[in-house]
Amino acid sequence: MPASQTTTRMIPPQNPAGNDHVLRALDLRKTYGTDDTLVRALDGVDVDFRRGSFTAVMGPSGSGKSTLMHCLAGLDAPTSGSIRLGDVELTTLDDRALTGIRRDRFGFVFQSFNLLPMLTAAQNILLPLELAGRSADPDHYRELTAALRISDRLQHRPSELSGGQQQRVAIARAMITRPDIVFADEPTGALDTRTGHQLLAFLRAGARELGQTIVMVTHDPVAAAYADRAVLLSDGRVAGSLQQPTADDVLAAMRDLGA
């Protein structure tokens, strides 16, 4: 990422000592129900994410990976523990402040239904900025839409776009605010294999070329292989972490977890 863009993002300067975590969760717990019916979705998760990293959160279904993402992204409140976004402790924020964080500092890509049907692709992309009452940086907008190859689809409504195009529009919307983190929840879950790979390649390029921090939840080892790091979750706990994983590594690690 060019230096000029780094300054406009107004992010704190990276710590020379290497402590450049954007988001850090400590002893995160989330329980549902009480006593007999108690379910520990998250059971003391410690995890952190470096600036510019592309992390895959892996785990079998029921391992708590979606819950973890919801808590990290301020969509759900953990029962206890701490989530720090830079200097901000998310767990103490009220709904209004969390909304502002989601709008200005987070981006979201969901499995499906990412876009508002009555808005064009362009309007969907600019939605977070409009909600904040800000206007887009035209250069950034052009670069993003060009990189995601949706420049010629911008005036179309979601119903006129293919699934892959819709997901790329969603990525553009997630990145338009230059957020600290983009959360992607099974972003390829509703796509065919080939389109899914294209999308993952876009995400990886976003992380490497734009320095965008990305946290992706997936159960697909092949998808996880696109990330710099895979964090394995099992029964609400972090069960391991793989650097520069391959699909085989992830598959093997998952097998070890008994999934």
Place this chain on the structure above:
Amino acid sequence: MLWKLVRRQLAHRPRRLISVLVTVVIGVGFTAACITYNATAKASLAHQVAGIGRTADVLIVPAPEVPAKTLLAVTGVAGVETSLSASTAYRSDAAKGYASVAGIPSPSLRWFSLSAGSWPQQDRQVVVGEDFAKSANLEIGSVLTLAGAGSTEQQVTVAGTVADGGLGIADLFASPAVVLRIPGATPELVAVTVTSGVDPAQVVGALRAVIPTGADSSPEVLTGAQYAADRATAVTDGSDLLGTLLLGFAAIALLVAGIVIANVFTILTTARRRELALLRCVGATSGQVTAQVVLEGLVVGAVGSVAGVLAGYGAAAVLTQQLGSAQGGVVADLTGLLIALVAGILITTGAAAFPAVRTGRIAPLAALQPISPEATTRRLGILRVVSGLVLTLAGRVGWCTRPPTDRSSPPWARLRSRRSAYCCSPGRPSRW
């Protein structure tokens, strides 16, 4: 920003809100129709009983004991005419009986119109009311003998018949010379014509200054419009039963419309749950989501209310003309219609506000879940119970305070006797 979103939402799925729109149009339309019908019927009645109040600028009732010269000397007075009235026995070839006789006003003051024949050209010619002509079997050219005492008997010829479609018209209009020869003829009132360009209200003040006051029966000076209004009030005894009744119905219509709108908006926002939750995910505050739904209500309410007012006014205009209750012209009660418009907008917006506030509380996570048919009926249940109670109570009250059927009861009996001015169909049963 929100406006943009609302506009796009409405443009994207306009049909979603058609049921709301129709509800608003019906509710507001009915209200506007009631208001217009009421105003028109009132004006029609006032028109019918106004008599000379329609044509005279200023009236002095009863005629003062002041020479016409004095009145004419008042600034702004252009003309003065005393209206005479009398009652006499008559006989013709075909019938005999009693008739009320009035002096025929000069042409500019005639509030009634000729329906057949011609206006009198000489003293011995008269015009007769249509009803009287029928009951006395008179035709153009018929000769009538007005029987005074002894030598005051005089013969007159019918030159024409007159109609004003109204009430209280004299049976017979004759020249002042004829009326004055009838024993007991009295000057009823003085009709004053004002110099063109002068405000009649100013002349009223000036005239009061030259007319002796103090005694109980001292003459009253008032404008033609006031005179007409007073007559109308006298006829209805000041009560506006029909108006109150109609406005009650209109209020109920608006209330029901509000309930339907709240219901439809609840359904619509439930169907759009994921969409609105997605907005929350990407950074819309709870207030922004609420405001979006409220604004949708505002837009639909405004469009529907404008259409409703126009439709209601149009329907009432056609209806009153068809029923002959627009004799004073179709009256647009602008204040009333504005109230209907504002009420329609407020009720729609208010009805949308209930589901809107609930929608604002949607958790962003709902965007990630399939639509759950979550029970959203509790608040509506309360609304139903409350509205049911209100309507039941209104019904009870309406029943208990219903107009008595007894003929001797003054306001109602009077209203019924003026039925032609009020009721929709002349053939109505005695209680409606």
